[in-house]
Amino acid sequence: MSRSRVVSIFVVAAVALATGFLVAGQVKVQLLTPSNQVARYQALVRSVQQLEASNADSRQKIAALRSQIDALEAIAAQRSAATQALQNQVADLRAHAGLTTLRGPGVEVDLANGVPGLDSSSEPGYLVNFKDVQDLVNLLFARGAEGIAVNGRRITPLSAFSGSEGQVIIDQGPPVTAPIRLSAVGDRNRMEAALSDPSALSDIRAREVQFQLQVSFSGGPDLALPAYDSSLDTRHVGTL
Amino acid sequence: MSARSRATGRSPRASSRAIGVWLIALLVAIVATVQIRSQAEVERSFTGTDTTSLAFLIDDLHRANDSLAAETADLTQRQATLKSGSDSAADQVLTDEANRLRAAEGLVPVHGPGVVVVVSAAGLLALDLQDALNNLGVGGAEAIEVNDRRVVVGVPVEQTPGGVTIGGVLVPPPWTISAIGDANRLAQAADLMTQQMRADRRVRQATYRVEADVVIRAVVTARPFVYGTGP
Numbered sequence: 001m002s003r004s005r006v007v008s009i010f011v012v013a014a015v016a017l018a019t020g021f022l023v024a025g026q027v028k029v030q031l032l033t034p035s036n037q038v039a040r041y042q043a044l045v046r047s048v049q050q051l052e053a054s055n056a057d058s059r060q061k062i063a064a065l066r067s068q069i070d071a072l073e074a075i076a077a078q079r080s081a082a083t084q085a086l087q088n089q090v091a092d093l094r095a096h097a098g099l100t101t102l103r104g105p106g107v108e109v110d111l112a113n114g115v116p117g118l119d120s121s122s123e124p125g126y127l128v129n130f131k132d133v134q135d136l137v138n139l140l141f142a143r144g145a146e147g148i149a150v151n152g153r154r155i156t157p158l159s160a161f162s163g164s165e166g167q168v169i170i171d172q173g174p175p176v177t178a179p180i181r182l183s184a185v186g187d188r189n190r191m192e193a194a195l196s197d198p199s200a201l202s203d204i205r206a207r208e209v210q211f212q213l214q215v216s217f218s219g220g221p222d223l224a225l226p227a228y229d230s231s232l233d234t235r236h237v238g239t240l
Numbered sequence: 241m242s243a244r245s246r247a248t249g250r251s252p253r254a255s256s257r258a259i260g261v262w263l264i265a266l267l268v269a270i271v272a273t274v275q276i277r278s279q280a281e282v283e284r285s286f287t288g289t290d291t292t293s294l295a296f297l298i299d300d301l302h303r304a305n306d307s308l309a310a311e312t313a314d315l316t317q318r319q320a321t322l323k324s325g326s327d328s329a330a331d332q333v334l335t336d337e338a339n340r341l342r343a344a345e346g347l348v349p350v351h352g353p354g355v356v357v358v359v360s361a362a363g364l365l366a367l368d369l370q371d372a373l374n375n376l377g378v379g380g381a382e383a384i385e386v387n388d389r390r391v392v393v394g395v396p397v398e399q400t401p402g403g404v405t406i407g408g409v410l411v412p413p414p415w416t417i418s419a420i421g422d423a424n425r426l427a428q429a430a431d432l433m434t435q436q437m438r439a440d441r442r443v444r445q446a447t448y449r450v451e452a453d454v455v456i457r458a459v460v461t462a463r464p465f466v467y468g469t470g471p
Binding site for chain 1: 348371392463
């Protein structure tokens with residue numbers, strides 16, 4: 001057998017072997033993810049996208065309606081001193097509920113995901129989660145914040161945080177993921193001192209070390225918080 | 241045959257073998273491309289969220305959008321009342337809004353359907369109470385009280401050497417947490433929460449009951465803004 005014939009047989013054998021592996025891999029992928037499974041997933045993603053678009057539309061509509069109602073109330077208040085007094089009370093209550101914009105000195109806290117640990121079975125501690133946001137909001141309010149917004153979503157007296165893994169859901173908004181920025185207006189010095197305190201935010205501090213979770217903050221003399229643009233639901237409570 | 245013709249010429253058998261090798265190489269390239277693209281597609285589509293999480297997210301978004309639709313309808317009605325132009329209508333709209341906001345901010349005593357959760361434990365921390373309050377908030381709580389202390393977001397729930405404080409006042413366990421809101425949703429939240437608490441060694445007892453009329457008398461003291469200014 002000539003040398004070139006032997007070489008060509010080896011080449012053909014190697015190519016055939018590679019083909020076999022690739023075909024097997026392809027079949028395996030198709031078995032793992034049948035087309036209907038992918039289609040189902042894509043349908044779910046489309047549903048989420050449609051619902052998020054509808055959510056954004058509704059929140060825009062609510063913001064516009066609140067603005068129009070403000071204007072109508074202002075017109076009514078010009079006609080009567082009693083209405084004017086009522087409007088002033090409501091304006092103050094709205095400000096404290098987060099329904100109006102707020103400006104002032106404060107801090108901005110930035111949270112970003114870390115890197116996955118080697119132990120894949122552990123909780124995804126490298127991801128920023130809703131409890132991190134909840135803990136920061138509680139800390140900032142306890143240390144002088146008068147108003148807080150998370151990625152542009154204003155926190156109200158009835159705000160709640162939920163989500164899974166790296167998703168953070170605040171009230172009726174769509175989920176947000178890291179990087180997350182909390183902006184807080186209030187006593188800047190107290191808030192900065194609290195954020196610098198190594199004994200505060202113990203879980204976040206531990207994950208900074210373990211997963212390189214990224215937390216940073218900076219103070220500012222004039223921060224602006226947007227108004228809350230969702231529902232402040234009190235349908236079930238009645239005053240005594 | 242000359243040496244030259246041997247070096248440059250090819251027999252039909254050799255040519256067909258070369259074509260065969262090229263065809264196989266082409267096939268390998270095609271299969272490899274399909275394989276790599278297919279894997280990339282799979283990885284891309286499954287990045288981030290699994291289908292169960294997506295299903296929960298859809299459920300949450302449906303509920304959120306329903307709530308936003310209800311708020312839109314309420315605001316539209318208020319707008320129409322104000323457009324009617326009468327002073328009494330404007331006063332009524334403003335009075336209703338003031339009452340609603342005072343309830344939301346915890347400034348007035350309130351009542352309504354809801355749940356009462358009782359947690360008897362030793363060693364629970366402020367973080368545990370914050371989590372419990374947040375769980376009820378996610379479950380739609382519109383007013384919450386713990387051991388006769390009103391809680392809204394912004395009222396500090398803190399850990400001190402003496403124990404957990406709410407607004408600077410010590411609240412030793414057992415904790416009686418009253419929450420007003422949609423009783424069905426709150427019951428689901430309370431059920432899940434008390435189950436999880438009972439699995440905690442520090443917790444001796446965690447129960448809840450649904451009540452048609454929970455009364456919350458504690459109130460929060462209004463704090464004027466010192467640093468922030470409105471629009």
